[in-house]
Amino acid sequence: MTAASSFSRYLKSLWRFAGRYPLTACLIYIAVISAFFLVFPGVDIAVSRAFWSPETGFPAAQSDFLVRLRHLGPHLVRLIAIAAGAVILVKLAWPDRPPLLPLRVPLFLLSTLALAPGIVVNAVLKDNWGRPRPRMVEIFGGDAPYVPVWHIADYCEKNCSFVSGEASSGIWLVSLAFLVPAAWRKAVVVPTLALAFALSLNRVAFGGHFLSDTMLSWGITLLVILLIHRLLFVHCPRWLGDEALDRALTRAGHRLRRFAAQLADRVKA
Template structure:
């Protein structure tokens, strides 16, 4: 009996060590994910066509895009992203306008969210990849009624000039919502992930069903965006010393806010003087 249980014990021990390594090295794990997924779709590019074909209905095309409910669902992700971004900007602006008061939240939180949003979905996905790799969207390729040839992942072409298929911007924005879970109290994280992860899957699958992106566009977009989130989180919260501290940001915004107040006061004084001068000129006439 002891001999029979030994292999199971070794297997459990190996799985435990692998799990611990993954937890200790999340950035390396996500890098490996991006590489493996990329290599898989480069080796089997036809998988993209087969997945998209599940949602293609001949003359009706990608019929899901004509469903009002699914179109409404598509707007939910961008709406949530905008709400979070606006709240983060307001927190920073309020600190600048009222520099003497403590911030509503520790300032690393809005800085983390805005930085990852700008660098991930904004610059990396939309400005660099989507506008330069030139991969046609599924609804534009010959296999689905379009006039452009299908292109595999990571292949730069000139078949699409801007806002192309590789990678998915909405998949990137939806997985970015996971960054909120990094900042909430530990007791809230499961609830946040229980809401965000299914939403991410629905929004990303929606784009594939609409013929807007290939399956690989979504999977790689998730990996690249989450990788950037992990890197920024490491720089702001794990690295010793961190790139910025809450106290350092508070002091910086306090100094800049007071400078802004002095500038506004000077401008108001000049405006009043100019207004008085104009009133005197007209009164003399």
């Protein structure tokens, strides 16, 4: 057996394990990536150095194409969030009509977006860990030291390097694959993963994040997605089922209509 075939079989066994135990695989991924960059911090520095020049800093940040690419990810995230929110708003506006989609779908999309990129990545980690971005580090012309992953520091006050918000938003797009039929999943996963990788590498090239920031952001975001998916679709309590959500939004829609009618009467009076 050749080394290539052995490696291929090893990858297939890892893929099967991840498919059978996705939460465990995700936790192992976070632990392994964390340990790797703690033991080999030079990898972070070497990857960032590949995009840095003593004369121009991180020149990729001046590329019009790469700047436009950076904006593509947030634009797609906003479109999906608006579409998910519209499903709920339409149900509230016309409460007696069936929802445009099963209501767990927009709930899954909006809750994972709010919890992973919104709360865990940006509000908890980026605003409290204080890791300076590569362009702030002495090696790359800044005035702060390199800080390893998971080390809390005070070299950055808000919106810091650890972990990457845009990498989190990019990998969040993979949540769409959890909602499509099994036959379509590969067609969704491949382009969304490719885009997430491109957006994440873009941030490294800009000097905005270390490689470890992006790779750990992927794992943390996927962990939140897997937990919410398990709650809503695998072990869903009755009060979170589509019928229960439909009834709840129907009642809420009727209350909003009554409130709007009362408000209109007061304005007329």
